[in-house]
Amino acid sequence: MNKGDEEESSKYPFVSILSMSGGDGHKMSVYLTSSSPLSEHKAYLNQFQTDFMTFLRISSEEMVSSGHMVLTLIGRKTLDDPLHRDCCHWLTLLSDSLCDLVFEALVSASKVSSFKVPFYDPNGEEYTEDEGSFMVNDLETHIFDLGLSNEEYGLQIR
Numbered sequence: 001m002n003k004g005d006e007e008e009s010s011k012y013p014f015v016s017i018l019s020m021s022g023g024d025g026h027k028m029s030v031y032l033t034s035s036s037p038l039s040e041h042k043a044y045l046n047q048f049q050t051d052f053m054t055f056l057r058i059s060s061e062e063m064v065s066s067g068h069m070v071l072t073l074i075g076r077k078t079l080d081d082p083l084h085r086d087c088c089h090w091l092t093l094l095s096d097s098l099c100d101l102v103f104e105a106l107v108s109a110s111k112v113s114s115f116k117v118p119f120y121d122p123n124g125e126e127y128t129e130d131e132g133s134f135m136v137n138d139l140e141t142h143i144f145d146l147g148l149s150n151e152e153y154g155l156q157i158r
Contacts, residue, residue, distance in 0.1 A: 030098060031091040031117045048120040052127070060133035069134070077143065079123045091117060 029036070032044055059069060094117070101107040124139050 030095045030112070030115050031119055044118075044120040045122075045126065047118070048122055049126075056134055068137075074121050075141070076121045076123055077141065079125050091119065 032041060063069065098107065098112045098115070102109045102112050124141055127136065127139070
């Protein structure tokens with residue numbers, strides 16, 4: 001942290017706290033949330049698709065003819081609400097921890113608000129065969145239930 005960041009956070013300690021909880025509610029989040037703008041979701045989806053297609057293309061070059069590949073990926077079960085978080089409680093913990101560092105003036109709010117975890121959890125329907133080097137024979141989804149909703153989870157760890 002540089003001197004300017006220290007001065008900024010010591011002059012306006014409550015501005016950082018208010019920006020974490022007020023406004024659009026997304027300013028201090030380090031990952032896609034239900035309050036994220038749809039344009040941000042589309043950017044994450046486009047990047048995921050580009051990266052996944054590249055991975056598949058490169059992997060197909062290494063496979064033997066008629067070979068098979070098994071992939072295990074984290075995803076979400078909703079398609080109609082791409083910003084619904086039904087996994088990834090670790091991202092909430094990370095975001096909360098970074099906000100605590102801002103509150104303690106150890107990190108500037110601007111650094112946290114500009115940091116985004118490059119993580120996208122696709123729905124099964126967002127995996128496409130457009131790349132052409134493979135076809136999906138079987139797509140299985142499994143739910144890992146923590147037994148707690150996001151709200152309940154937050155109450156349990158505080």
